[in-house]
Amino acid sequence: MAFLISTTMIMILIAVISALVAAIVYLNVRFYKEKKMFKVKVETLQQIIVEISQKQNGQLGQIKLSDELHKKMKSVNAILSDDVFKLNYELFEMLDQNNLLKKQS
Amino acid sequence: MNCSKCWIKIIYLKNSRNVRILLHLFGEMNAFMKKKQFFVFLMLCFFTKSICHSQTISTDSLYAVISKTKNDSVRVKALNKLAFHYIFSDAKKARNLLNTSRKIALKSNCIFGYNEMVNNTGILMDVTGIRDSAKYFFTQSLQLSRKNKFRNLEVKSINNLGMCHWNEGHFNEALRFFLDALRINEMLPKDQQIKFATCYNNIGLIYQELELNEKALEFHKKAYELRKKDNMLKDQASSLNNIGICYNSLNQTQKAIDIYKIGLEIAKQSGNTTDYLKIQENYGNALQSQRKYRESIAHYDEVSENPNSSPKMLIGVYGSLIAAHNKLNETQKALPYVNKGLNLIKGNPDLRLSSQHFYQYAAQLYYKIGDIPKGETYNREFIGITNDIFSDENSRQIADYEIRYQTEKKEKQLAENKAKLLENQAEALQKNYILTAISVLMVFVIAIAYLIFRQQKLKNSQLEQEHKLKTAIARIETQNELQQQRLNISRDLHDNIGAQLTFIISSVENIKYAFDIQNPKLDDRLQHISSFTKATIVELRDTIWAMNNNEITFDELRARVLNFIDKAKDATEKIEFKFKIDEALKNKKMVSLVGMNIYRTIQEAIHNAIKYSGATEITTDITANENQILVCIGDNGTGFDPQNSDKGNGLRNMQKRIEDIDGKFEVRSDENSGTTICFYLPSNTLNESL
DSSP states (O other), X not given: OHHHHHHHHHHHHHHHHHHHHHHHHHHHHHXXXXXXXXXXXXXXXXXXXXXXXXXXXXXXXXXXXXXXXXXXXXXXXXXXXXXXXXXXXXXXXXXXHXXXXXXXX | OEEEEEEEEEOOOOXXXXXXXXXXXXXXXXXXXXXXXXXXXXXXXXXXXXXXXXXXXXXXXXXXXXXXXXXXHHHHHHHHHHHHHHHTTOHHHHHHHHHHHHHHHHHXXXXXXXXXXXXXHHHHHHHTTOHHHHHHHHHHHHHXXXXXXXXXXXHHHHHHHHHHHHHTTOHHHHHHHHHHHHHXXXXXXXXXXXXXXXXXXXXXXXHHHTTOHHHHXXXXXXXXXXXXXXXXXXXXXXXXXXXXXXXXXXXXXXXXXHHHHHHXXXXXXXXXXXXXXXXXXXXXXXXHHTTOHHHHHHHHHHHHTOTTOOHHHHHHHHHHHHHHHHHTTOHHHHHHHHHHHHHHHHHOGGGGGGGHHHHHHHHHHHHHHTOHHHXXXXXXXXXXXXXXXXXXXXXXXXXXXXXXXXXXXXXXXXXXXXXXXXXXXXXXXXXXXXXXXXXHHHHHHHHHHHXXXXXXXXXXXXXXXXXXXXXXXXXXXXXXXXXXXXXXXXXXXXXXXXXXXXXXXXXXXXXXXXXXXXXXXXXXXXXXXXXXXXXXXXXXXXXXXXXXXXXXXXXXXXXXXXHHHHHHHHHOTTSEEEEEEOGGGTTOEEEHHHHHHHHHHHHHHHHHIIIIIOOSEEEEEEEEOSSEEEEEEEEOSOOOOTTTSXXXXXXXXXXXXXXXXXXXXXXXXXXXXXXXXXXXXXXXXXXXXX
């Protein structure tokens, strides 16, 4: 009887230990698999970041160009305004010399 | 069955350098006349071959050694041997010799001799019937031999303790000691061993006492085989007698008779009269068991006619002869044995208890011949002796039962204790196993818990990292969208500005076309507005072109520069323009900001050369090596001293543009030797920007 009990106990123990070993192996395998999968995922995300960063850099360059153009247009505006003012002034001067200006009543 | 048992006890064995073995043999004859009635102890001493040899050595020589030798250990040995010699004949002398031996051994610190002396004292005590003292001395001897590792003395002491227990009727204890002695004897070197046959013989006799005849037979056979091997004829006869008794007790009378026949031959051949007579008597008893009365008489006669037969043996044999003649109805032949027996009993009154069956058969004889009074007399004697024996035997049996009961009780207790101990051990072992198993399981569980924790931790860190990355992506995308919207708005604005500038140019051109403007000042003003607006539109288109492309290739840049040069050519026909670009660069891409800055710098440099240098040739070279791209715009004009002259806005702007895109700006110029503007762009910067 005692022999039977001890044999049964040994069998149960072996079964439990086997199950635990299997669990350990499974957990380890899953751990490394998940690590690998995550690495791939992170690489993809990093690639996306690189790409959109490049796009952002391009856009920044374009914005810079736009800003420069904006400044240029401001100076152009000033020059053109000055030119138009001077043109008008000269036109009025010329009209005045020729007494072509309307008299206010 | 008229059977007699005989067993031999070896109580002392001794080795010397000459390998002399002294064996003292107690012959204890236990006569069973039909029924076990009483035990009579007879002391018989006889010696084996070596004993015979030793017997011839005169005690005088031992005395001579004792008186002459100066070596105390030799003297102690000689004294011990001499004392042993006298133990069975002169106990007082033996005691004195042992006392002397003890004094010398203690004085000279002769441990072995002292140990031997203690053992001999035990034998003396046993022989003189002081059993408790004997046991004490044997125990002392055993302790001493064990302490000093005198293994042969240890065997002898254990054997002697076995003898003590046997004498006290503690057969199990005796058997245990004999088996121990046998076991230790087996481990001794051959020259120190006592005879194995003796050990087997003793064990066989103990089994006979315990009525385990099959077991006894096994050991007697072993003893016989060894004695046969050693050619010890006298002892062979003794073993054969014992084997015969065992067969007879197992009701294998024919086998017993066959053995007795061989035994008789050997006893005769070796001159072992004692065993010869015992075997003859036992042979007769075996034949009577087979109802061969006539044949048995011959064997009994052999014993009765032998002068060496002991009185006790003779009484038994006379009784057996009367019984045999009675069975054969030869009453007249039986009568002389009655007279012989009566005379013997008269001469040896201590044999009365052994004469029970003699009187029984004598009574039967007289009844048979019709002498009733004599028959009655002998019958009364028989009944009287039987009663005496019974009372004696009863008390013996009660004592024996008491001893057995106590022994069994102790054995039972011992067995229970042993069982309990074993149970405890088993329980402890089981607990240990369980503890070990639990520990192993705990280790595994901890390992699994750690693995789960590690996995969870990894998952959390992965989630956190993923979240951070996604957040970063979302943030960048949001920024990109915002930037995109801003760019879209800018494009719309620039489109409107372009349209307005075109409207201005168109209006100015219409005014100039519709009116004949004589005023040169006004005409110049209009012309300035028109050309300025056109230049602005060109610049606006260039910028819009750069803004609409994320990337610009050097080929596209080349086309732009060539377009600009063509326009410049139209303006100044005197200047020859040369433009070269490395073929390897044609498909290289750069971000629009870099492309635009390069384009503007080239444009500015060419513009400056046209405007200020008075050059006849302007060259533009774009080359590349592994590390950098080199752009050089040179002219053969007047040149200037870059150290002394102030850098104008144009040069500063060019330098700023190049430094903004991580390039290096350089102006090389000497008066009257032209000007060269070079800038270096690192290839990796260009690549990184892509």
